[in-house]
Amino acid sequence: MPDVLKQPACTTNFLEWQSWIGMQAEIIAVGSELLTPDRIDTNSLFLTQRLNTLGIAVARKTIVGDQHDHVRDAFRCALDRVELVVSSGGLGPTLDDLTREAVAELLGRKLVLNGGVLQGIEARFRKLGRTMPEVNKRQAMVPEGAGLLENSRGTAPGLWLETAGRFIVLLPGPPHELKAMFTDKVEPRLERLAGATRLFYRELRTAGLTESEVEQRTSPIYTQYAQVQTTILAAPGEIQLHLRNWSSDRAEAERVLNEMVERITFALGENVFTTTGQPLEEIVAHELAVNHATVATAESCTGGLLAERLTRIPGSSAYFLGGVVCYSNDLKTAWADVPPEMIEAKGAVSPEVAQALAQGIRRRIGATLGIGITGIAGPSGGSPEKPVGLVYIALADANGVRDRVLRFPSDRERIRWHASQAALDMLRRYFIYARHGKPSWPAAAQS
């Protein structure tokens, strides 16, 4: 996935809800590699999402290195503030894995070798045909009174500790171990503690509107729902609205969200392509499948990105037969029958060539729809008349062809992404208009 979500979020009404939610948690990520420019703590995104679903808000995140006193102090401060502290990392077998030791010292508990855990680790190594290295013994050291969280994906068990009405959950750092353990072993325990508040959630995504257009059209609506935390996120060619409703009354929470979604969708119209957070290629895949339609692509500046996105979806062979990436003019002619005279007269980057690509590839492959893309992704190759960021996209069906011209003021990677997004959005709108029996295709919004 391209790293396309750009900051800043337009965050609207955090202040209101912070005051009335239930249980609060803090997340501590342990690992010196998380304090380098190479690595970022992403476990906390998963943990936050799962905690939120249980009605638990995350009040702070701390990232510390593999140093005993830093780890201990981070836990001490967090326990002063919140009921629940969840950590990731530092449970491995080596000397710099010291979350166990630091927390045991903080709570004044002894570390005791747990025979059952040791046997489990030894068995795991035996199964791989190896003898357990001596260092792994450390992973069987358990603070007195701790609950064990079985690790189905690795050697280090997680730990559950309670102290003075506070809860501490120690999880391993590798994401696949952490996720499985949290889902299977931690959520059932938290479910019992977390009280009646839960998070109810909607994610709308739009294409063809700018962030400020979305903001202008929706702020009169969402500001009427102070209990719902609304966030607007901008990505190239896509604006997202995240609606979070913390409530102990499921029926009422869902009713409010449904009402908001209905009003916002009315305000934004067909620019909304999902209310459940699906990516655009998934929506397009669904449209193609239910309409028993196929698509063929002829790409120039996007270099295969559109084909790649269309085939990300499992089962894409049902609607995607093939595509060509024709960088050279000769290949535009050879593969999509673009007349050389047209390229000569209009230039390779022109609405005519985009149309010819779409029609040519559609006919060649015998697909329901053809898409042609030609443009200048830069950084070089631009001119005053045809600057970097100029892209023509055409969509052809059996009855004709339409094109869009787009201008993206950005770098190569974003121009290519933007163009693929716009092409997918043309496909999506094609089916909406076909469904509504509209006589002609829409003039899609500029992005």
Place this chain on the structure above:
Amino acid sequence: MPDVLKQPACTTNFLEWQSWIGMQAEIIAVGSELLTPDRIDTNSLFLTQRLNTLGIAVARKTIVGDQHDHVRDAFRCALDRVELVVSSGGLGPTLDDLTREAVAELLGRKLVLNGGVLQGIEARFRKLGRTMPEVNKRQAMVPEGAGLLENSRGTAPGLWLETAGRFIVLLPGPPHELKAMFTDKVEPRLERLAGATRLFYRELRTAGLTESEVEQRTSPIYTQYAQVQTTILAAPGEIQLHLRNWSSDRAEAERVLNEMVERITFALGENVFTTTGQPLEEIVAHELAVNHATVATAESCTGGLLAERLTRIPGSSAYFLGGVVCYSNDLKTAWADVPPEMIEAKGAVSPEVAQALAQGIRRRIGATLGIGITGIAGPSGGSPEKPVGLVYIALADANGVRDRVLRFPSDRERIRWHASQAALDMLRRYFIYARHGKPSWPAAAQS
């Protein structure tokens, strides 16, 4: 860029260097959106990289929401621990932007309206043909004694504060504002404070080896350099070694790094494709360019990903003429002359078809090299004989064709990425062997 770097890092010797480095910093990210599952603080990666270059280590990161007391407490605790605190976010015009207020209160300083800053903000709005909204006045409030850091990209100035020998830098949250301000206004100031220690750096990347192979072959070397912080990071089809040398002696630091790079490169051989952190597609682009070679692609399971990666590089039209994505068997025949009988007899996923794709697309396009990829990306379509994750890749030149069989135990996205990586690596090795005048192509390592 796909999110392919997988945890955990194999981090080796953080303990040693933590004790002797010079100045330490903490980073505080302010913003309630950073405590949701939607957003992560990425500014700290940039800040860490730049701080490290100045010889300043990052000892901790804290992420807090837009709450006055949370922000104030985060700064108080950080100032108890380190000399330098750098924050991002909370300098905007709205009521939930309260970093200024929280820090001013903590330091016991009054906030004073700064006429110069106010005029600058008003001018910025005038230039956009708008009147400054009243709320933006807050951005001109400056704590007594603070230095102003001009914002060339937005309205909120940054602030530089000193207290009892400690330094506080408040930066805006939007990355493009933060980056410009840090580079232009903060680095020159830190340069004067930071002492003589600097960070010297190398990044080696390898293809064709597993993480444990890299670890085994290099640990006898890097453990001899306790002063160099060595981290091994694993990505699908790529293992990276990051070498960081904190030193006040540039010549000696570079000498040590050069020696390490030489020894590690000798141990890992031609599997190392860069010692300066370049992505594989950039290395392949360079090889193609200097060898005046062109490449054509015929992809099935990767769906255009290989073409997309080859064309990410500016100027790729010099070596990439075109490619096809032939999902259907008919198109494999129509576009790359794969005999239908071959597909019938051997199956679409077979070494024969991979070879035929590579040779066919090469001949059709008239390129120096042709690449063919066919495989099963899943999740469905696998069988006991041809399971999900089985991929054949072939490379053809004027003299013949070679193929590799690969088995990737993973999900659709990673299988596709792995396959594109393996294809790029075949291209890279082709030129190495051509250069060495080897009689036949290498049997590339399995990944």
